[in-house]
Amino acid sequence: MKVLLINPPDFHMIKTNFPDELEGEEKAGYNPPLGLLYVASYALSHTDFEIEVLDTQVEELTYADIEKEIVRRNPDVVGIQTMTFTLIDVMMVARIVKKADPKTIIVLGGPHVNIYPEESIEQVEIDFLILGEGEVPFTELLNGLNRNDDLSLIKGLVFKKDGKLVNTGSRPLIDNLDELPHPARSLVPVEKYWSVLARSNPVTTIMTSRGCPYKCIFCDRPHLGKSFRFRSAKNVVDEMEECIQMGIAEFILYDDTFTVNRQRVLDICAEIVSRKLKIFWDVRARVNLIDLEMMEKMKSAGCDRIHFGVESGNNEILKVLKKGITLNQVETAFQAARKAGLTTLAYFMLGNPFETREQILETIGFSRKIRPDFVHISLTSPFPATELYKLGLERGIIKRDYWKEFAENPSADFLPPLWEENLNRDELFEMLRLAYKKFYFRPTYIFQQILKTGSWNEFKRKAKAGLKMFKI
Template sequence: MKKKRVLLIYPYFYTGVIKDQLFPPLGISMLSASLKQKGIETMKLDCTFLTMAAAIEKAKAYKPDITGIYIMTTLEKNAIGLLKKLKKCNPGSLYIAGGPLATLYPQKFAEHFDCVFKGEAAISFPDFCDDYLKVNSGVEFLITSEGSKYPGIYSLKAATIDSPVMHLTKKEIDCCPIPDRQDFDHERYQCQSFKYSGKKTATIMMTYGCPFSCDFCSKPIFGNEVRFRCLEKIFEEIRDITSYGYDSLWIADDLFTWDLQFLEKFCERCIKEDLGISWSCLSRVDSLTDEIARIMKKAGCTKVYLGIESGNDVILKLMNKKIDTATVRRGVAVLKRNGINCTGFFIVGYPGETVETIEETFAFALSLEIEEISFNVPYPLPGSKLYERVSGIKDDDWTIENETRFLYKSEFNEQWLQERIQEIQLLNSGKYRRSLM
């Protein structure tokens, strides 16, 4: 008797564009671990270093009973293209969509897929797969199933099934197994990372959720409530990461540094266990002190990425950032005093800006004298307040990588902005090099 199988697909195909962050996909890794914990045979199909044809062949050979495809804004075109081809070679599989974009627009994707899982699906999706594979009744299972049993499920196969999203509790999160990182092409990932930074970096998440409501931000998966994983599970995962040869962590949480008590305990554990791994993280500028920055440095923190966004207080209010330029200066100074490198992220050309406010942001960025400054134009992510205000967005625009270009009708000249950004970045890199002499 053929063993029942689940295939999880991450439909990103690396284009060769230089990227500072290219990591094995965490989402399908987490689902794979939960499925395997239930005894379900599971394969992760990471398309990053494959061609479309090679990915199709691998999926065809595996012959899964359930195929799950992760969809975010930049991957929609790839996901739908894969789905059409897979339905031809594996017509008997049940096709399921998940991820941020599927969460935002379940009805749209339910027209292509058998069903959609919205939000955090680390428990509901494996439960669904386990039940579905036991009954062996195909799509009929969807027609007869009770939607409330699987939080976040959405389907149009019969009468509409639309179960509300339920965010995981801290207890549920801590009961989940660590992500399944087996069978990724770790050598290729490490090679790409080492070329850019001289480190072999993997990504990890330690918190879920964010209570802030920045105008340009969309958070369909994890919601507003902040939940912290237990340190035991975190360090179990870090040890697993190092077993694959990684020597650095990119902590991808929005709010890793928000709770200073949690951050201090993490740093103390890093120092105690001495795992020989460095790390970098995102941070708000208003959550750091000299005391915590010192222990972060001692614990292996090499760089902090700051979402500064603007050098004009009026524009910061427009973005609903809940910070001002004085707070930014204090936060940067804390990190610099304690020997931690900084990268500042800025957005220029925001709706409501003027050329004068953009120039203020350029001047402010240079005045901070941080190691790296990164500028981009606003990206109106689906689900954000910004997305609701702009027009002229095309789906194909999301496939463009590493280009400063507007995805909507803007009053600002793209070429001028591109040239000014390049000039400012050259000025900053020159100042930084001179400061090291």
């Protein structure tokens, strides 16, 4: 059996909450499709099938190119990574596959199908859905198809049988993540993955844990499973060493919250130092789960950047979002990060429930007060399967179930909802542009960035970014 796992293009990616002037056509980098590489690795270690991965994004393939690849590879089963934001491209790839050979079995997995299983399986091109973590059910599906088994006995599947929907039910999450084989990076061109923020390309992503124990109302993680599980320090650093042998020395740790388990963070740092690994890495962390000692240990082990979700510069809005942090904790974390010598990125959201223009201005001021190296500011968009989306429907802020309609009929002219309560869409984008100008158009900030520039290429990247800012 020949199996092809596809990371679809993002030509029609839905962009909801960022100024068009800042989007541009230039990429900020490419990350490997880590989920597909985990699925591929598990399938390779539990079957004798031929498994391939096609990352259409990093290969910069057109639809015509994708069709040629499908015909050339002639797979029996195609698995497609599926997110709501790339659903149009997912379906276009599925149609290309069925056009090449209608007998090819198409399997979708990913966040979107977990949120909208019925709408997804009703798409005529789709044969199976994988619910939950994909490694085990996808591999069992392959074996079941090969042996002509009763597929209804495999937990974590959705499919149609005799015109009726069959949902085999959920299966337990993988408890011991150390038992999973490391992602099959050999199946993709590792040298092509890069980041505009990286000190050393190529880069790769690593997931050292799964799940998130927090309940932010704008996030879909509570719907997809709050169970927090983590890998051992040895297992994580073993994977890093494998990557170094492939020519990779910079890592993006993609955990939702890397610092939940303090001792494990210290253990990972100690393991990196004891093995004398010369690497760079960045993490995402909560301001209330980190301290100066931890950040100093991280820095000594090669951590270069830390991303903090701040969201708002108003304590009342943070409570509305159920963020579980305070502004004092934010200020303390950013001060400690500067002392530890870490580059910081702060993420903010404007246009939250009950938020006024004055509170948005507080957030804009706070973004400057805490002095991050970079900010990413977006408009709050209620995404499917979040408490925020449910609240919007209940209060009439969102007039109808837009995301469900999109799942049923993916359309390129789809306009996702914003939280238009005290400000309308135009006013929200006006505030968003103001926020970027207030942060980046400061003589002191511009001078500091020039002083921190370490190479001609870095200077060119920053200059291009600056020119984009002048458009807003």
